[in-house]
Amino acid sequence: MTRIITIALDAMGGDIGPSVTVPAAVESVREHSDLSLVLVGDEQVIRAELSRLGASEGERLSVLHTTQTVGMDEPPAQALRGKKDSSMRVSINLVKQGNAQACVSGGNTGALMATAKYVLKTLPGIDRPAICTTIPAIKGHTYVLDLGANVDCSAEQLYQFAVMGSVLVSAVDNQASPRVGLLNIGQEDIKGNDQVRGAAQLLENSDLNYIGFVEGNDIFLGEVDVVVCDGFAGNVALKTMEGTSKTIAHFLREEFSRSWMTRLAALCAAPVLGALKRRIDPRKYNGASFLGLGGIVVKSHGSSDSVALRTAIEVARLEVEKAVPARIDSQLEALLARRASA
Amino acid sequence: MTRIITIALDAMGGDIGPSVTVPAAVESVREHSDLSLVLVGDEQVIRAELSRLGASEGERLSVLHTTQTVGMDEPPAQALRGKKDSSMRVSINLVKQGNAQACVSGGNTGALMATAKYVLKTLPGIDRPAICTTIPAIKGHTYVLDLGANVDCSAEQLYQFAVMGSVLVSAVDNQASPRVGLLNIGQEDIKGNDQVRGAAQLLENSDLNYIGFVEGNDIFLGEVDVVVCDGFAGNVALKTMEGTSKTIAHFLREEFSRSWMTRLAALCAAPVLGALKRRIDPRKYNGASFLGLGGIVVKSHGSSDSVALRTAIEVARLEVEKAVPARIDSQLEALLARRASA
Numbered sequence: 001m002t003r004i005i006t007i008a009l010d011a012m013g014g015d016i017g018p019s020v021t022v023p024a025a026v027e028s029v030r031e032h033s034d035l036s037l038v039l040v041g042d043e044q045v046i047r048a049e050l051s052r053l054g055a056s057e058g059e060r061l062s063v064l065h066t067t068q069t070v071g072m073d074e075p076p077a078q079a080l081r082g083k084k085d086s087s088m089r090v091s092i093n094l095v096k097q098g099n100a101q102a103c104v105s106g107g108n109t110g111a112l113m114a115t116a117k118y119v120l121k122t123l124p125g126i127d128r129p130a131i132c133t134t135i136p137a138i139k140g141h142t143y144v145l146d147l148g149a150n151v152d153c154s155a156e157q158l159y160q161f162a163v164m165g166s167v168l169v170s171a172v173d174n175q176a177s178p179r180v181g182l183l184n185i186g187q188e189d190i191k192g193n194d195q196v197r198g199a200a201q202l203l204e205n206s207d208l209n210y211i212g213f214v215e216g217n218d219i220f221l222g223e224v225d226v227v228v229c230d231g232f233a234g235n236v237a238l239k240t241m242e243g244t245s246k247t248i249a250h251f252l253r254e255e256f257s258r259s260w261m262t263r264l265a266a267l268c269a270a271p272v273l274g275a276l277k278r279r280i281d282p283r284k285y286n287g288a289s290f291l292g293l294g295g296i297v298v299k300s301h302g303s304s305d306s307v308a309l310r311t312a313i314e315v316a317r318l319e320v321e322k323a324v325p326a327r328i329d330s331q332l333e334a335l336l337a338r339r340a341s342a
Numbered sequence: 343m344t345r346i347i348t349i350a351l352d353a354m355g356g357d358i359g360p361s362v363t364v365p366a367a368v369e370s371v372r373e374h375s376d377l378s379l380v381l382v383g384d385e386q387v388i389r390a391e392l393s394r395l396g397a398s399e400g401e402r403l404s405v406l407h408t409t410q411t412v413g414m415d416e417p418p419a420q421a422l423r424g425k426k427d428s429s430m431r432v433s434i435n436l437v438k439q440g441n442a443q444a445c446v447s448g449g450n451t452g453a454l455m456a457t458a459k460y461v462l463k464t465l466p467g468i469d470r471p472a473i474c475t476t477i478p479a480i481k482g483h484t485y486v487l488d489l490g491a492n493v494d495c496s497a498e499q500l501y502q503f504a505v506m507g508s509v510l511v512s513a514v515d516n517q518a519s520p521r522v523g524l525l526n527i528g529q530e531d532i533k534g535n536d537q538v539r540g541a542a543q544l545l546e547n548s549d550l551n552y553i554g555f556v557e558g559n560d561i562f563l564g565e566v567d568v569v570v571c572d573g574f575a576g577n578v579a580l581k582t583m584e585g586t587s588k589t590i591a592h593f594l595r596e597e598f599s600r601s602w603m604t605r606l607a608a609l610c611a612a613p614v615l616g617a618l619k620r621r622i623d624p625r626k627y628n629g630a631s632f633l634g635l636g637g638i639v640v641k642s643h644g645s646s647d648s649v650a651l652r653t654a655i656e657v658a659r660l661e662v663e664k665a666v667p668a669r670i671d672s673q674l675e676a677l678l679a680r681r682a683s684a
Contacts, residue, residue: 136589183578216581219585221585233574235558240582241582241586243561243563255614266611271607272608275597276593276594279597
């Protein structure tokens with residue numbers, strides 16, 4: 001008998017809400033026979049959406065009513081204190097109570113992180129959780145963390161990120177010994193700030209497969225599996241990548257629409273450009289994992305459509321299947337034990 | 343009578359050296375009748391290159407012999423102490439002595455910055471010089487600083503970068519009031535680290551046209567002229583941009599070479615792809631300005647070809663023409679006077 005994986009979906013999360021989250025949920029349970037989703041939010045809106053789609057509630061697709069929604073720009077502290085019946089909070093509660101094995105939300109990142117930390121707590125040995133996602137590389141993809149949860153990070157915190165990222169990759173991508181790199185601004189030992197140099201020392205003396213400093217361009221070469229950085233640098237890298245891709249796409253569109261000649265060329269190249277677009281489609285890389293918590297929380301991009309949200313649900317499903325938090329926990333326990341005996 | 347602008351060119355600098363620097367120099371003086379270049383380096387190699395090109399020394403193209411070369415990976419302190427007759431050091435000396443108005447080098451960035459600071463000193467009111475370059479945007483281009491000279495920056499230093507960047511853009515691009523943004527990981531006031539929030543306060547109370555926080559993707563939108571950040575974040579952004587562009591180019595090549603059909607499409611699209619390539623050609627954006635020094639120093643990318651190096655020479659020429667250091671200096675003087683009277 002297959003074990004059923006239950007995921008709580010914040011149905012009100014994201015810029016669009018139920019008209020994206022409900023179709024994504026319906027498709028996801030159709031696709032995975034071992035998946036059960038709890039749609040958390042305004043039951044009236046969710047049910048209207050379900051009936052519009054001709055989908056019905058059942059064992060693997062249920063609705064849990066909540067009365068509040070966290071705004072996309074609401075201060076995290078306010079959401080945490082004042083929105084105890086929000087779709088976001090209740091989704092996380094389900095994980096805490098063991099009624100779901102993971103939570104997926106496209107809501108306000110700050111509020112989601114604050115609430116997840118408050119409800120699920122961090123794992124022993126973890127100072128602060130980190131946000132981790134995959135980025136397309138020339139060969140395969142690269143995991144980068146932290147992407148914005150922690151602006152200032154000590155060497156020890158960067159080291160913890162490395163442990164967590166490494167566990168995630170070995171679990172989810174079945175890689176025995178993921179290559180870990182530290183994001184820096186040069187590959188020489190003298191470069192970088194104190195935190196990065198301190199983290200390098202910790203990593204050199206660790207069991208991780210630490211390959212040394214990497215730079216922003218190395219994220220894309222497929223020669224490192226986990227790139228570790230503070231949330232400021234990680235967020236800058238992620239947003240710069242998005243900006244660069246969009247700029248190139250914009251230039252490409254402009255160049256292809258200059259004249260009837262170039263428009264003809266566009267027709268000719270359309271299948272190839274379509275293939276490229278599919279290849280770097282950000283929807284395929286949606287779903288950022290909050291690592292270091294006592295439960296699985298995956299953040300979907302706020303502007304996700306249902307295809308992108310399904311990717312985030314799949315990220316959560318895989319993390320449940322591979323028991324990521326338990327693996328991180330046991331890795332940390334071993335680490336703490338080694339330190340205690342040292 | 344046109345005033346002649348004299349630029350010292352580190353002829354041994356860069357990964358390739360004279361076979362790139364000498365052709366670039368020859369072309370540059372041909373292009374600009376007001377330009378004079380001093381080729382600094384091994385005279386034998388330089389003269390061999392000149393004769394290979396059928397070019398001759400003259401008033402606007404002279405050779406200054408030096409006996410040493412700074413290695414691309416040489417520690418800056420070692421270059422500073424041990425290489426007093428290097429092509430790099432002598433090029434900077436020429437600026438100090440007033441025999442050149444600017445220096446261009448494709449050599450080791452750290453050594454170039456350390457030597458430039460030592461020889462030319464920083465301007466009064468500047469704690470540390472910054473590295474600034476332009477990045478292509480959907481509309482026009484954006485200046486970003488610092489790109490790696492300073493990994494940790496105080497609020498005051500970020501503010502100084504904003505002043506220098508703003509002066510550079512108003513001088514070189516003839517913009518009366520350049521829009522200045524602070525790189526952050528969210529646009530809300532509560533986001534970011536202490537330094538960034540502190541710099542925001544200084545900028546809000548300044549005469550600069552400060553538009554607020556910007557994120558990595560905003561660099562490319564053309565809605566900000568100067569993006570200010572510490573050298574760690576700036577370097578990560580720059581390298582991530584390079585990596586993303588190369589990855590997309592790689593994917594594009596792969597998709598266009600999958601089959602005879604796609605190769606036919608490539609033929610058809612070749613003029614358009616060529617136009618795109620020219621548009622985002624990094625050689626058009628070569629030449630990073632070291633700002634805050636008592637003289638003009640422009641860093642060319644180490645792997646530059648002669649086309650790219652000519653762009654860097656042009657950056658230096660423009661900065662001389664527009665008297666950038668004097669403008670920064672007077673802006674700082676006014677600022678220091680205001681602070682003293684406050």
